[in-house]
Amino acid sequence: MLDKSNRQINYLRLSITDNCNLRCQYCLPENSNNFSKLSNLLSSDEIEKIVKAFSLIGIKKIRITGGEPLVRKDFPEILKKIDKIEGIEKIAITTNGFNLLENLEEFKKNGLDRINISLDSLNEKKYNEITRGGNFNKIFETIKKAVETNFDRVRLNVVIMKGVNDDEILDFVNLTKNLNIGVRFIELMPIGEGKKFISMKNSEILSFIESHYNLEKNCNEITDGPASYYKVSGFLGEIGFISPLSNGFCDKCNRIRVTSDGFLKLCLHYNEGIDLSAHLKHNISVEDLAKLIEEAIYNKKPKEHKMNSTDIVENIETKGMNKIGG
């Protein structure tokens, strides 16, 4: 569907939990355990209803995220339910790879098309430090197996922080030489714990890579929205850039979010939207839910608006990334 600014909104990021098995330093405080009660999370039936409503208004791609979506025991059931919904063409997940290795085949069979795995270091010790406990070798094995399992697409999400992992940029690029993956550099946003680290602009990362390699621009897919993709000549995989800060992309925004407690979030940076869970509790029909969602999306923040950390505005988002879903 088109919003008031004529942007094609075709991509839903659906968070199914705010809980996570890791405590990445830029995302969650070390001792955080203030997660939503299970009873406050959308149930698999409610998720199914919401996705049906979104499909009625023309959403074709769903990304399941969190928190860590795979900590939900009913993830397989959620996946199967979404897969059966007419109009949903692609189902993707953003995960830290938790318990994924042993389930890759089953998830593929049950409709999962695309996988994004967050990996901020290729160094075992540093990865363990950044994530406060993650097992690099297992995740790396998972990534290789995901590529072999022939998912439609396997991508890595990499957040570069100055003085932490900015010495690994070329290592990440080199990973795309023989492995058919996309490495996506995502600019660190000054949200929650992210404020404690120094971000590196993607324009800086791109120039650095270009000083070592010839890059060819790759075509974007319609649901890629604001990301831009390149390839090192002769390499199998690709590299991508998501630059919310240095290259405000509100004019190309194609997405909408639903948080794990059922809040339809219209813009990453603001807590504006509608509480779908209240309507679900009153047993709203799929069609009426679709109308509500359509009206809200139509009024999404205008494309002239630019995300800017120095903006002083009302309704600015204060929740951490685990609550928002990335």
Ligand code: SAM
């Ligand atoms: N647990 C899953 C994972 O690790 O991919 C999904 C949720 S996580 C919040 C989604 C994405 O948000 C991850 O790729 C993570 O790197 C990114 N993220 C978290 N905090 C961020 C921040 N302040 N700025 C930019 N990206 C952030």
